[in-house]
Amino acid sequence: MSDDDICRIIAGALPKQSARNGISPDMSLRGDLGIDSLGLMSIVFVLEEQAGIDAFSRVEEFVGAESVSDLIAIVRKS
Template sequence: MCRIIAGAIPKKAAKGGVRPDMSLRGDLGVDSLALMSIVFVLEEKTGIDAFGRVDAFVAAESVADVIDIVRRG
C-alpha cells in the first residue's frame, strides 16, 4: 500500500519513500491536490470506492490512517 501511495505522489515521496508512520501533511507535504491523486490511484489499484470515502481521507493524518481506510473497504 505504501508503494501505491508513493506512486501517486512521486515528487513528495522521492526523498525516502513512504512509511505507515509518516504524517501526510508534515512528513510528505501532501496538500489537497496530492491527496486527491492518492485517492484516485488507490481507487484504481485496489478497486475500492475511494471517492465515497473522501471525508475519511481528508481527515486522515498519517499514511497508516489511509491504509486503515482502504482495508476497511
C-alpha cells in the same frame, strides 16, 4: 493487499521528491510528505484505481486522514 503494497501505491502517486526515500505508515501526510488537498485527492484516485476501492463512499474519511497509516486503514475497511 499488504501495508507495503499500499505504501508503494501511495509513493507512486507522489512527486518523486516526496517519495525518494520511500514512505512508511507512521509518516504524516502534510508534515513529512508535504501533501496538500489536491495531492491527497490524486492519491485517493490512484488508490481507487489500483486497490479497487470505492473512494467516493469514503471521501470524508480520506479528507480527515493525517498519516499514511490512516490511508492504509481506510483502504483496509473498503
